[in-house]
Amino acid sequence: MTAARVSIHGGHSKEFGDANDSTLEEIVRTYADKGFEWVGITEHIPPASGDFLFPWEIEAGQTLESRMERFTEYFSVARRLQREYRDFMRILVGFETESYTGYIAHVNSLRSRFQPDYIVGSVHHVRDICIDGPPEWYAQAVEEAGGIDALFCEYFDQQYELIDELEPEVVGHFDLIRMHDRDYRRRLETPEIEERIRRNLEKIKELGSILDFNLRAFEKGGSEPYVSSSILEMALDLGVPCVPGDDSHGVTGVGLHLEKGIEVLTQAGFSTDWPLPGATAHEN
Ligand SMILES: [Zn+2]
């Protein structure tokens, strides 16, 4: 049996997010055309404060208020599409978190206001510095943390706090911190980093949550998805499910690298009987 086409993380559009093109409807239609069985639409949350608007967003005239309005509109359009496509494809409507100052109260309030089907818990900031941007920002974070190893440790500690506080049904691009580090394979296996990875995976297991097997890593210059193979093995040992996420930004990202991702998961020994986010969470 061939694995069903699914994506647990993505659907970022130009309309409601940071993609270069596409409306959410165009993206959803593309998923349906490509025969996806189910798809999670997980747009980024609006910032917790004006400090976390990116320079180009301020330049484009965005404000906290305009971002909140856009997010409200996102939920209403996504829910409409969820209903309209009901007979063709299952759509789950969620959002993707941040981890900067004030995030816990902010995410909790968005969660109770918008009632998402699930959330993707993602860390894009350490010490309030974005580690998912240009290399200069990453270098700045390395400097402030006092070295790359220390930054990795802080990233996984930040992630643990997020998982513990928010109990996200899905954890997004678990090892994103490796993005600008050519020596990451060795680093992920150094004891103080590896023990944090194990601790976080055990927490994910305890919550019944799922790892986003994030295929956009290939688009960011990586040679393997997030998570990396050593973490994938650990997740398999611990019984943490991994489900592909194309993290699509616009229609061109829909299903991108999915076959490759499914092949890696299958070869590693993962089930392709993909669990739906939220189906197993919070059971205990
Ligand atoms: Zn992300």
Ligand SMILES: [Zn+2]
């Ligand atoms: Zn994303």
